[in-house]
Amino acid sequence: xxxxxxxxxxxxxxxxxxxxxxxxxxxxxxxxxxxxxxxxxxxxxxxxxxxxxxxxxxxxxxxxxxxxxxxxxxxxxxxxxxxxxxxxxxxxxxxxxxxxxxxxxxxxxxxxxxxxxxxxxxxxxxxxxxxxxxxxxxxxxxxxxxxxxxxxxxxxxxxxxxxxxxxxxxxxxxxxxxxxxxxxxxxxxxxxxxxxxxxxxxxxxxxxxxxxxxxxxxxxxxxxxxxxxxxxxxxxxxxxxxxxxxxxxxxxxxxxxxxxxxxxxxxxxxxxxxxxxxxxxxxxxxxxxxxxxxxxxxxxxxxxxxxxxxxxxxxxxxxxxxxxxxxxxxxxxxxxxxxxxxxxx
Amino acid sequence: xxxxxxxxxxxxxxxxxxxxxxxxxxxxxxxxxxxxxxxxxxxxxxxxxxxxxxxxxxxxxxxxxxxxxxxxxxxxxxxxxxxxxxxxxxxxxxxxxxxxxxxxxxxxxxxxxxxxxxxxxxxxxxxxxxxxxxxxxxxxxxxxxxxxxxxxxxxxxxxxxxxxxxxxxxxxxxxxxxxxxxxxxxxxxxxxxxxxxxxxxxxxxxxxxxxxxxxxxxxxxxxxxxxxxxxxxxxxxxxxxxxxxxxxxxxxxxxxxxxxxxxxxxxxxxxxxxxxxxxxxxxxxxxxxxxxxxxxxxxxxxxxxxxxxxxxxxxxxxxxxxxxxxxxxxxxx
Amino acid sequence: xxxxxxxxxxxxxxxxxxxxxxxxxxxxxxxxxxxxxxxxxxxxxxxxxxxxxxxxxxxxxxxxxxxxxxxxxxxxxxxxxxxxxxxxxxxxxxxxxxxxxxxxxxxxxxxxxxxxxxxxxxxxxxxxxxxxxxxxxxxxxxxxxxxxxxxxxxxxxxxxxxxxxxxxxxxxxxxxxxxxxxxxxxxxxxxxxxxxxxxxxxxxxxxxxxxxxxxxxxxxxxxxxxxxxxxxxxxxxxxxxxxxxxxxxxxxxxxxxxxxxxxxxxxxxxxxxxxxxxxxxxxxxxxxxxxxxxxxxxxxxxxxxxxxxxxxxxx
Numbered sequence: 006x007x008x009x010x011x012x013x014x015x016x017x018x019x020x021x022x023x024x025x026x027x028x029x030x031x032x033x034x035x036x037x038x039x040x041x042x043x044x045x046x047x048x049x050x051x052x053x054x055x056x057x058x059x060x061x062x063x064x065x066x067x068x069x070x071x072x073x074x075x076x077x078x079x080x081x082x083x084x085x086x087x088x089x090x091x092x093x094x095x096x097x098x099x100x101x102x103x104x105x106x107x108x109x110x111x112x113x114x115x116x117x118x119x120x121x122x123x124x125x126x127x128x129x130x131x132x133x134x135x136x137x138x139x140x141x142x143x144x145x146x147x148x149x150x151x152x153x154x155x156x157x158x159x160x161x162x163x164x165x166x167x168x169x170x171x172x173x174x175x176x177x178x179x180x181x182x183x184x185x186x187x188x189x190x191x192x193x194x195x196x197x198x199x200x201x202x203x204x205x206x207x208x209x210x211x212x213x214x215x216x217x218x219x220x221x222x223x224x225x226x227x228x229x230x231x232x233x234x235x236x237x238x239x240x241x242x243x244x245x246x247x248x249x250x251x252x253x254x255x256x257x258x259x260x261x262x263x264x265x266x267x268x269x270x271x272x273x274x275x276x277x278x279x280x281x282x283x284x285x286x287x288x289x290x291x292x293x294x295x296x297x298x299x300x301x302x303x304x305x306x307x308x309x310x311x312x313x314x315x316x317x318x319x320x321x322x323x324x325x326x327x328x329x330x331x332x333x334x335x336x337x338x339x340x341x342x343x344x345x346x347x348x349x350x
Numbered sequence: 351x352x353x354x355x356x357x358x359x360x361x362x363x364x365x366x367x368x369x370x371x372x373x374x375x376x377x378x379x380x381x382x383x384x385x386x387x388x389x390x391x392x393x394x395x396x397x398x399x400x401x402x403x404x405x406x407x408x409x410x411x412x413x414x415x416x417x418x419x420x421x422x423x424x425x426x427x428x429x430x431x432x433x434x435x436x437x438x439x440x441x442x443x444x445x446x447x448x449x450x451x452x453x454x455x456x457x458x459x460x461x462x463x464x465x466x467x468x469x470x471x472x473x474x475x476x477x478x479x480x481x482x483x484x485x486x487x488x489x490x491x492x493x494x495x496x497x498x499x500x501x502x503x504x505x506x507x508x509x510x511x512x513x514x515x516x517x518x519x520x521x522x523x524x525x526x527x528x529x530x531x532x533x534x535x536x537x538x539x540x541x542x543x544x545x546x547x548x549x550x551x552x553x554x555x556x557x558x559x560x561x562x563x564x565x566x567x568x569x570x571x572x573x574x575x576x577x578x579x580x581x582x583x584x585x586x587x588x589x590x591x592x593x594x595x596x597x598x599x600x601x602x603x604x605x606x607x608x609x610x611x612x613x614x615x616x617x618x619x620x621x622x623x624x625x626x627x628x629x630x631x632x633x634x635x636x637x638x639x640x641x642x643x644x645x646x647x648x649x650x651x652x653x654x655x656x657x658x659x660x661x662x663x664x665x666x667x668x669x670x671x672x673x674x675x676x677x678x679x680x681x682x683x
Numbered sequence: 684x685x686x687x688x689x690x691x692x693x694x695x696x697x698x699x700x701x702x703x704x705x706x707x708x709x710x711x712x713x714x715x716x717x718x719x720x721x722x723x724x725x726x727x728x729x730x731x732x733x734x735x736x737x738x739x740x741x742x743x744x745x746x747x748x749x750x751x752x753x754x755x756x757x758x759x760x761x762x763x764x765x766x767x768x769x770x771x772x773x774x775x776x777x778x779x780x781x782x783x784x785x786x787x788x789x790x791x792x793x794x795x796x797x798x799x800x801x802x803x804x805x806x807x808x809x810x811x812x813x814x815x816x817x818x819x820x821x822x823x824x825x826x827x828x829x830x831x832x833x834x835x836x837x838x839x840x841x842x843x844x845x846x847x848x849x850x851x852x853x854x855x856x857x858x859x860x861x862x863x864x865x866x867x868x869x870x871x872x873x874x875x876x877x878x879x880x881x882x883x884x885x886x887x888x889x890x891x892x893x894x895x896x897x898x899x900x901x902x903x904x905x906x907x908x909x910x911x912x913x914x915x916x917x918x919x920x921x922x923x924x925x926x927x928x929x930x931x932x933x934x935x936x937x938x939x940x941x942x943x944x945x946x947x948x949x950x951x952x953x954x955x956x957x958x959x960x961x962x963x964x965x966x967x968x969x970x971x972x973x974x975x976x977x978x979x980x981x982x983x984x985x986x987x988x989x990x991x992x993x994x995x996x997x998x
Contacts, residue, residue, distance in 0.1 A: 021726070046539040047510070145631075159631055160402065189401035189566060194610035216540055219612035223619045242616045260544035262569035264596070264611050265618065272573055274544035278509045414896055443898030455889040460911040462717050469907075470897045503717035520897065 006076065007034035008178060008210050009058075014070035016050065016057045016234075025282045027053040027066070029234040035178065040204060040211040042221040044257070045231035048279050051214045054231075055180050059097060060087045074178070093123040096171035100183040102163035106155040112139075113151040116170055123174045138169040142199060161192030165199070172203060179204075182214045197223050218261050222246060230254050233280040233290040240315035250317040252295045289319070297321065299328050354389035355560055356413075356528060361386045361422035363405070363412050378636045382408040383419070384584035384643075387662065392527065395554060395561040397575030397592075399568055399607070403632055405584040406564045407451075410532045413562070414448055415439045426528075444474055447521035451533035453514035457505040464501035467491065467519045474524060490519040495549060511542035515549070522553065530562040535570060547573055568611050572596055580604045583635060583643050586662055590669035598682040600671035602648050605681040642674065650675055724915070727991040734987025737980035744977060748796035757787040759794045760945040768963050780965040782955065791947055792970050798948040799974070802862055802932045803925040809867030811921060814874025819905050819913075821875070822882025833879065836872050844869055848940060857943045862935065866928055877920055881913040915992040922985035926978040933974065949974040 016028035028050040035041050043051040057068035058079055072079040074095065079087065091097070099105045107115060116138070117131035126134065132151070139147035142165040155163060164184060171179055181200065185193040201224040204211055213225060221228060221242070228245045230238040230253065238251040249255045259273035277294035286293050288303040295302070301320050309323050310316045320329045363383040368375050382405045390396050400406045411417045413424050415431055424431040431442060450456035457466055467487045471478055488498035494515040505513055514534060521529055531550065535543040551574055554561050565571050571578055572592065579589040580603060588601040599605045613619050632647075633639055639646045645655040654674050662672040673679075728734055752759065756776055763777070763785040771780040779788035821832040848865045855861055885891060886909070894904050933950025935941040937957075942948050949970050956967030 021723075046541060161631065190568070190612075191401060191607065191610040194612065197612065217612070218540070219614040219619075222614050222616045223612050246614070246616050257541060258614065260541045261614050262544070262547070262567070262573050263614060264569045264572065264608060265613055265615075272544040272547055274548055275541035276545075278511060279539060279542070416892060416896060440898045440900065443896065448893075448896045450889055450893060452889055456893045458890040458894070458908050458912070459720055461907070462719075469894070469899060473897060473899050473903070499714045502714050504719050506720065507718060517893075520893070 008037045008039075008075065009035040009212075010071070010073040011058065012071040012073075014054065014057060014068065014072065016053045016062065016066060016068045018063070018067075019065040023283055027234055027282065028057065028068075031070075031229075031231075031236055033229055033236070033239065035210050035212060037177070037210055038204075038208040039227065040213060040225045042225040042228045043212060043214045043231060044216065044218065044221060044228055046216055046279055048233065048282060049231040050234040051231050052182055055097070055182065055212065055214060059091060059095065059180070060084065061097075089123075092119055092176075093174045094176050095178045095180065096174065096176040098164075098167050098171045098179070098181045098184050100186055102160065102167045103155065105167060106163060108155050111152055111154055112158075112166055116151070116166075116173060119170060120173050134173065135169075138173055139166070141172075141203070142166070142169045143195075144169070161188050161195065164188060164192070164196055168196070168199065168203075172207075172209075175207065176209065178210045178212065180212045180214070183216070184213075185220060186215070186217065193220070200224060218246075218257060230257070233282065233285060235290060235318060236316070237291065237319070238315075238317045241313075244313075244315050250315075250321065250323050251319050252297045252321070253291050256294075256296075297328075301328060301330065352391055355392045355427055356390040356562075357423075357425040358389075358413060359387050359423045359425065361409065361412055361424065362420050363408050363417055364420045380635050381584050381638070382635075383412060385422070386581075386584075386586050387422075388579055388586070388589055390528070390560050390562065392560050393554070393558045394577070395563055395575045397571035397578040398562060398564045398581060399566065399571050399578060400581035401566055401607075401632070403583065403635060404581040406566075406581050407532055409581070410448065410530045410562065410564050414446060414530060415442070443470075444524045445526050446528045446530070447524070447526040448530045448532060449514070449517050449521050449534045452537050453510050453517055453534075454505060456517055457513055459505055462502050462504055463491070463496070463508070463516050464488075466505075466516055467523055470520060470524050486523065487519075490523050493522070493553070494519045495545075509542075510538050511545060514538060514542075514546055518546075518549070518553070522557070525557075526559070528560045528562065530564070532564045533566065534563075536566065543570065550574060568607055580607070583632065583638060585643050586670075586672060587644065588669070588671045588673075589662070590671070591667070594667060594669055596683065598680070600665060600669060600676050600679075600681070601644075601673050602650050602679065602681065603644050605683075606647075606649075608683060642672075650679060724988075724991040728987050731987040731990065733983045734991075737983040737987075740976065741980045741984070744796070744973075744980075745800070748793050748800060751793040752790050752797075755787065755790045755793070757790045759790050759947070760786065762786055768959075770963070771965055779969045780963065782963070782966045783959060788952075788966060788969055791952060792949070792973055795947040795949045795952050795970060796973060796977075798859070798942055798946060799929050799932060799950070800977070802866065802948070803929040805863050806866040806870060806928045806932075807921055807924050809863065810870035810874050810924065811917070813867075814871035815878050815910065815913075815917060817871065818875035818878025818880075819882050819909055822879035823886055823901070823905055823909060825883075825886075829879070833876075836875055839869075840872050848935065852940055857940070859942055859946065862932060862941060866931055870924060870928060874917070874920065874924070877916065878913060881916055882909055885909050885912055919985055919989040919992065922981055922988055926981040929974070929977065 011034070012032050014028055014031045015026070018025045018027055031054060033041070043054065045051045053062070053066070056062050057066070058072045060079070060082070062068060068080065070080060074090065079090070113132060113135060116135035117128060120126050120131040120134055121128065136147045136151055139151060144150055144162060144165060150158075158166065168184070184200070185196045188196065197220055200211065203209070213221065215221060225242055227241050228239065229236055230245065230251065232253050238245065238249065238254045245254060246258065249258055253275070256273070256275040260275055262272060275294055280290060289295070289298070289306045292298040292302040299320065306318050306320050307329070308316060308318050311323055315323070317323050321327070322329050361383055362381065362385055365380040365382055367378050367380065384405070386409055388396065398406045398409065408417060412419045419432055422432070426442065426446065431439065434442070464484070464487050467490055468483050471483050471486065488501060491498045491501065496512060496515050496519070500508070505516070508516065534550070535546050538546060547570060550561070553559065561574070563571060563574055575592050577589060577591050578595045580587045580601060582603050587603045588595070588599065590600060595604060596608070599608065641657045642648070642651070642655040642660050645651045648655065652675065658674065660672045660674050662670050664670050665676065757763070763781060765785070766775050766777060766781050767785040768783050769775065769777060769781050771778055777787050777789070779792060781787055782791070817832065821829045851861050851865055891904060891908050894908050899907070929949070932941060932948060933953060936948050936950030937954045939954070941951055952970035953967060953974065956970060960967050
């Protein structure tokens, strides 16, 4: 049984402009010791996905679906029960460490609070534990620094403190939402390495949410690519980087500037703008930016799943690369939009 | 080789702050930009790379005159900008423009896209006919890839990438000769970054602009620069041609930066996995190290580096580096 | 400077490659109208029931005070000796009753409303005009200018208001314009402080920096970039100032320093009514009710505006 099993997760928000479907039916598993990346651009719904699982959605948001953590459905739990799991078994790290730390409390106070609350340690025990954790994340002079305030730390150090806080209770699952986006590249390298090391030591599972494909390549095992609230492709790290099937994934990989490629390569940009969730095209949500779009893409594309677990939500056949015809597809058509096109065999 | 259109000489910007309590007030000086010199030729792109705290954004603003430098000269087409008074400097804005990092924050939320782009025209050509202003504005929108029929929409109705295009249109509407781009793509999604970088490259070629491209992302800078300057704590570590820098950097900091950039390729990433080349954190800018400012984190340092400040000196190929050991080290990638 | 004929900027558009096909068709379309932040805020305000109802009530109130006295059979100073101090009575035509000398309370209340609302409006406009300009200049230029300007504000603030008003009354006599002057002279101080605070924040925003980088001169920056972005806060403050001003005027009248007979204001009416409270309570109740309702309404509208203009709603 997987550590976390998510089935048909949907998240929507009530906005003055209408109901926005931020996440539209996501299924995935996270196994023990595995690092899963959720990759996508703004509006993809990747943050909302984990917010929903953790019960941290904004007031105007609502979620349906199942999220079974060690057999228990998180979506059905009361706030009190969720609270017990959050911080203890599932830890979360957010993007901007400055706004996640309370500027009025010392680091010691914030860290010991977590540990005392969840594990019932005494103050001095909690303090020792906190100092150990700071040492593990390579904060110099942890004995001294634990007494300081967040503003006395640099950005990279604050993020390391966040990681330390996240790991204090030795969680089974760590969810990191863009943990290194706001940091310099050298600090990012240190953080990424650190997360990898800590994960290896404790067999912790990690869900890493990011738009940075390079970081993903370094430490992740499997990847989910999201676009406009849907999963468009999943696979192992090798599958996604070396055999991307979905045009969006291919486009993303081609638009990342790379240090190791020939200099005079022009960057291949994905045309168009990020999706407006209130105004999505019918059928395949990516079709108005897709270079391989065909007539058939006006229909809802099928979810193709291979034996090894890779999947792609596209009319392009995963094995042959040919465009499927709607007739091959077991999913229902849109109400009489276009005539069925024959696949080119 | 044509004459350089911009020549910055020993530019320095200091920030003073007070610390200590009521009775022990001490003044601290932060040398945000600490003696930077470089040249830029027409039609050339110089990438300025550095991490946070390197002073690159302060440098950009000092060149523009938005911040007054404490020392040094900014020679623009032979004229020293630092000696101009406010009105004369204002007139130079027709020739030197800037594109900001946060595309949404740099646009007045109460003005339409058209007004934002037209404002420089109103400022410098107040007698220009309304129709002519509108025509030029629409033209600029097309040039940067925006639909002219969006002219009456407000910034919050556009995406981040489109807002940045509006910012670029505003910068170009007066036909400047130098555009300083201060991290113009950092706040954008990866696929949009690629669009904007491509746009800037095209515009530069067509319009013969000189570009100063400030960024923290080495990979992005690589795609657009002819030469690259690497900054660390207010000092220039290296100024090299692009192909030199990316194949065989001259300065250990540059080398460390490049090793830190993650490669979006799992096999290469696994092979490159090693201990971080940089030890420790950046030292406090209020208390910079003596001697070479980078020596506290440099894996190649020797005794000399702790005492002597290495000057930025010219190497055989025309590249510049500030390191005592530049000749000995082979930092090929 | 340059005349249109002289203007000679090379059009970079000519050198650019033509945009791709999808644009061509779209370019023939009409301009898309923009939806400004004010429009968004207005829609949000309309969803706030308390504010909308208050708005309607105030509108009706305005109509009443402007048109009402003209429709009434009685003049404000007409003394109906047959019906002195009589309670509300539909037959006699005195719907709100009469006071000790037989003047119709309804007409007096409405006419008093004219004065109270006028004072509220005018004094607020005065404080708005002076306060916004003063505050924006102090905040924008900063440094020495700011310090001097704000010290002046502090000094005037420290002057006892009542003393100042009494002084004016003594020197110039009790004239309605003096009420405007006195109140306006004090209220602009708060507005100036608020605007200065907002300006200090706005001055450091990136779009103001961008305007400076484009060579926009100081007065245009204040006019185009600073002031429009503080109007939201200013408008909220204005709607909360108006009731404050009305109350101040009422207080002055209550003390006998306000408008002179035969003109009246709600404050003066409340004063008169309070004296006859036991024998003829209607002389107090009606003006007090109008005053209270007005104050409540402006407060709800002000609250509603503040919520509607809260930028945090913008995703």
